[in-house]
Amino acid sequence: MGRVVLVLENLFPHPEKQGGPHLVITSGKGGVGKTTVSILVADALARGGWRVLVVSLDQAKHLQEYLGLGETNRAYRVDGGLWALQFDLEREAERFTQEYVMLLQQIMPGLKALNLEKYAEVVRNSPGFEEEIYLRYLEGLYSRREYDYIVVDTPPTGITLRILGLPGNYVFWLERLSELRERIVGARYVISKALGERPEVRDPVLDKLGELRQRYGGLRERLSSSRDTSYVVVATPEPLPVFEARKTLEQLRRLGATVRLLAANKVLPPDKARLLGVHGVQRKSLEELAQLPCPGECRRIAIMATEEPPHSLTGARRLLERVAPLQEVLSA
């Protein structure tokens, strides 16, 4: 336990008293131990006396199994200050679609039920729909003031990177749309004047565009602010996971985000690695992980592989005895 404290201590900034929870977002290729590391980090924080929620957005729903959570989309207390929630995309998507249908009904009361169904289906099957659901959910987490930290276990890397890039894309398009709208409003103004009418000065569309720009600009800011959000990247010492870690770190740098932890998981002891014929590959991958440019001067750790895969909170805790600074493992 003493070691762990050393390796994981003071990794994340203390959450602001009024500012809502600090988000810790864990990313990595499927199977590398994202869920495990999320639990590990959340547990370490909770045992440090904080109120912590670990949320899994991954639809493989391993967190639910791992911690024996009942229903999805509901937080369960796992231990002391530690809570856990398995997010269910399907259920949330259904709820969102229903809300959308209700909104449509309000705007266009004449719309037939059949047409409403059709609209709902189009929304449901639109590219980017799932990312939008995830993004809204992430946004909502920042206002869960009952927690000091929320550790987020993410869906597959590709989806995660798209989600994180969305607010910036939205802001870009909203700005272009606002420019267009301003031109339309300007032309309308000139025409009304010419016709001797009293031109409308306020434009509800421009107002709405402005409101959305504010909202997504704010979210982009939060996701990349070191005060509100920290990132954790996990990889196993193999070429593909290391490649994904590199891509993720590059994208996080572009977003201006702060990575506080880079974890090499399931590291085999040298004799075992030799026996399995992977010593060279593991060594090379670990060296690469030690050198990957990391936005935010992340701490680099190695977590040794256990014979018995951890599948419970106790199992995850056992891993804590196998955590060491990456440099130490490399020079051993």
Ligand SMILES: Nc1ncnc2c1ncn2[C@@H]1O[C@H](COP(=O)(O)OP(=O)(O)O)[C@@H](O)[C@H]1O
């Ligand atoms: N250090 C480790 N040693 C041995 N098995 C591990 C270790 N870390 C994770 N595992 C096992 O690897 C599998 C994948 O881990 P998980 O955390 O679910 O990965 P991910 O969330 O990235 O898909 C699980 O069976 C887990 O028990």
Ligand SMILES: [Mg+2]
């Ligand atoms: Mg997982």
